[in-house]
Amino acid sequence: MHKNNKPVNSRRNFIKQTSLAAAGFWIVPRHVLGGKGYIAPSDKLLIASVGVGGKGESDIAMFYKSGKAEIPFLCDVDDARAATTVKAFPKAKYYKDWREMYEKEHKNFDAVSISTPDHTHAVATLAAMQLNKHVYVQKPLTHDIYEARILTQAAKRYKVVTQMGNQGASNDGTRQLKEWFDAGVIGDVHTVYCWTNRPVWPQGIPWPSTKAPIPKELNWDLWLGTAPAKDYIEKLVPFNWRGWWDYGTGALGDMGCHLMEAPFRVLGLTHAKDVQATVGTVYVDAMKEGFFPESCPPSSHVTLTFPKTTKTKGDVVMHWMDGGIQPTRPDELGPDELFGDGRNGTLFIGTKGKMMAGTYSADPRLLPLSRNQEVKVKQTLERVPNGAQGHYAQWVEAAIAGYGKKELSAPFETAGPLTEALLIANLAIRGYNLQVNKADGKAGFPGRYIKYLWDNENMKVTNFDAVNQFVKRQYRSGWELNPG
Incomplete structure (x- = not known):
């Protein structure tokens, strides 16, 4: 063919x-x-x-x-x-x-x-x-x-x-969520929470000072590809690369597309207009903060604002939480009832109600759970045979x-903007630990505790230029991206 x-x-x-x-x-x-x-x-x-x-x-x-x-x-x-x-x-x-x-x-x-x-x-x-x-x-x-x-x-x-x-x-869950929303079951959605237990690999650590022998089956130079030349370190391959910015994109890169896909589809989101973040801090000694800019942080809470869409009446605020951090349990959820799928989840908050799902938008549920027996809406969206x-x-x-x-x-067409959104969230995470020299020669962290304003057309943060270096990285010679 x-x-x-x-x-x-x-x-x-x-x-x-x-x-x-x-x-x-x-x-x-x-x-x-x-x-x-x-x-x-x-x-x-x-x-x-x-x-x-x-x-x-x-x-x-x-x-x-x-x-x-x-x-x-x-x-x-x-x-x-x-x-x-x-x-x-x-x-x-x-x-x-x-x-x-x-x-x-x-x-x-x-x-x-x-x-x-x-x-x-x-x-x-x-x-x-x-x-x-x-x-x-x-x-x-x-x-x-x-x-x-x-x-x-x-x-x-x-x-x-x-x-x-x-x-x-391709799961039925994301389509069920959209049908509930389109039918007006939870009203206008203004807030979304997405959370995960990831990372389940090391993050918030220094790059090891001791190199390790390269496994004989691994071509290390080809594996590095676009990334800067470095010595191999223990257990980087096959999984721990996710926690290093040169290769991975942290918990957001691993789970963001799975958990943020439903809000994008349901609400017609396109791009964020601003983002802010706080991250888990590592202390190497009493009151001495560890500074490991090569490594993704152990946890983070990012807040993204998306402009009004044809599906919403106003802006939508999306909260991303990782490292095991979860939002407060909704009042409509019983004390022992499963929130998301336990480890991961997505929660939509509307003017008339709430709905949630687990990883891959599986097991969608209205809150309180009793509504799932009471509410019936017409199926309007074609399902993908065999779902995921x-x-x-x-x-x-x-x-x-x-x-x-x-x-x-x-x-x-849709995966690109979704990926951009989670990577914009990563800009705020990386900016949090970005050291910039002050006038007195000392290093400070001016990217902390501010809201980053995003110019989507020009792909840049307008009020903290130092973080824009992460929008487009430098490629190792011979591995450049060539748009043509």
């Missing part, structure tokens, strides 16, 4: 020369079987996968499970992490560097799945889009605000089918159909 703007002319030779089916037999693309316009019922989407361990492993399995995809190429910098997937798809050609895979094989696949650490998302994704490949990218869409804006624009420019991997966007699990097949089928032919739950 190939539905992109640039035809694959060498597919017949490619199929003759290679046998890459992971299981069973190779499915011959439609243009080989019957020429232009021929639609074969056995047509498959050929997906090249970048980052095939961990979440990448499960993503690939779900694409293949759809019955409409083949996995001819795998790419990972860590042979140990990739081992299970390589074993599952033994005939797939394996690469270490996605740039080499794109260069050598781009005529032989239709789409790319990217499941790497956050700092690699944008460069690998944009390069695939510039080759007219459909893309599925794990959340958060990007590491920086600038990158999210670029990818959102690129999806429209290159007319490729896009999906972010926040699978809860169907998120993968939805993208595969949309890519086969072609750009603009099928609706998606998390195309870059």
Whole structure:
């Protein structure tokens, strides 16, 4: 199958020369079987996968499970992490560097799945889009605000089918919440709370002074990619990178897309106009605050203000809480009744009532819980078959159909602004611990205890310029983002 703007002319030779089916037999693309316009019922989407361990492993399995995809190429910098997937798809050609895979094989696949650490998302994704490949990218869409804006624009420019991997966007829960809201059940929403128990990895710590031996299966230089050159440290891979700003985006990057997606969909939110934050403080000694700007903080409370939308009567204030911090339990919720899903949750506060849900917008409930038996509204929104699990097949089928032919739950059109919002929240978090020299030569923290005013069109904070360095980072030589 190939539905992109640039035809694959060498597919017949490619199929003759290679046998890459992971299981069973190779499915011959439609243009080989019957020429232009021929639609074969056995047509498959050929997906090249970048980052095939961990979440990448499960993503690939779900694409293949759809019955409409083949996995001819795998790419990972860590042979140990990739081992299970390589074993599952033994005939797939394996690469270490996605740039080499794109260069050598781009005529032989239709789409790319990217499941790497956050700092690699944008460069690998944009390069695939510039080759007219459909893309599925794990959340958060990007590491920086600038990158999210670029990818959102690129999806429209290159007319490729896009999906972010926040699978809860395909759940029934987020649609049930919207139907309640649209029916006026809770009135006008003015306040939203989102909270998580993350991080569950180290944060608020100094960068270790002692380097560790690089695992023999890991290509450390390729893993660093866009990030500054540094020595490897113990246990950074495969998971603890999330707590370091060079690579990850903290608890917001991990859970923000899952918990903030429903408010964006339900209320029609687009961009924040201001943000403020407080963060958990680490003390290394009595009354001596630890200063670790390379590391995300152990906890934070961020307040974002979103301007009035077509769905609201005024501004919407969104509170983000992480590190185990939760909002005060609503009066309508019994003392022993589950708040969110216990660890994570989203709460909508309206003029006529409240509603909440857990991770992925699962288990939506009106408050008090007795209302769920009393209130009945008409289903107005189509459900995604198999909910969160169907998120993968939805993208595969949309890519086969072609750009603009099928609706998606998390195309870059919506995933981009959602990602920008959580990264704007991260600006306030990073600004809190940003030291700036005073006139007397001493360092201070002028970014604390202020409200950051956000100029969305120009992508910058207007009243604290020092934090704008995090809107668009510097890339290591050879790994630059090239919008074209």
